[in-house]
Amino acid sequence: MNDFDRKIGRRPGARPAWFVVDFVASHVSMVSLGAAKRRHRTYEPVPITETVFYPFDGLQEIVGESHYYAGIHRVVSAWKDSGAADAPILAILRPEPGNPVDAHAVRVDLRFGDVTETCGHIPAYLAAGWGRGLRPHLEAGRQPVAHASVFGGTLEKPDYGVWLSTERALRRPRLRP
Incomplete structure (x- = not known):
């Protein structure tokens, strides 16, 4: 256990801080990418007369x-x-x-x-x-x-x-x- 882990109160054997930050950042970016795909109604176009x-x-x-x-x-x-x-x-x-x-x-x-x-x-x-x-x-x-x-x-x-x-x-x- 290093000084940083002791300062933030990490228990021995817990995951390192970089792993937690990387997981959260990748999860947030995946959620935002999914939000960009909006559902919209599809239909056959009607010919304009x-x-x-x-x-x-x-x-x-x-x-x-x-x-x-x-x-x-x-x-x-x-x-x-x-x-x-x-x-x-x-x-x-x-x-x-x-x-x-x-x-x-x-x-x-x-x-x-x-x-x-x-x-x-x-x-x-x-x-x-x-x-x-x-x-x-x-x-x-x-x-x-x-x-x-x-x-x-x-x-x-x-x-x-x-x-x-x-x-x-x-x-x-x-x-x-």
């Missing part, structure tokens, strides 16, 4: 755009290259039950023409409610969408921000020259 504008009040900010700047830029570039200043950019709303961060996550994809890219998610505190509202539309073969307004992408404000609304876009995006 139409789009429907999802009803909500006011404006809704999208979070996590910083992870998707390249995709947002591709959609905004396609919009700019089309020359159709009045053409809307649509936001496609998709529940993500397999999301490792939030089982209730609702992903938002921007679509203009044939370009579709992920731009972020509905904030976590609203996602569960939105997911419940989206489910009946998806089960009936309708794809919920909203109008999207993209802000930023200029020299003064290089970061993008995306807001959803039930009305046409608040302001059209601009690109860096």
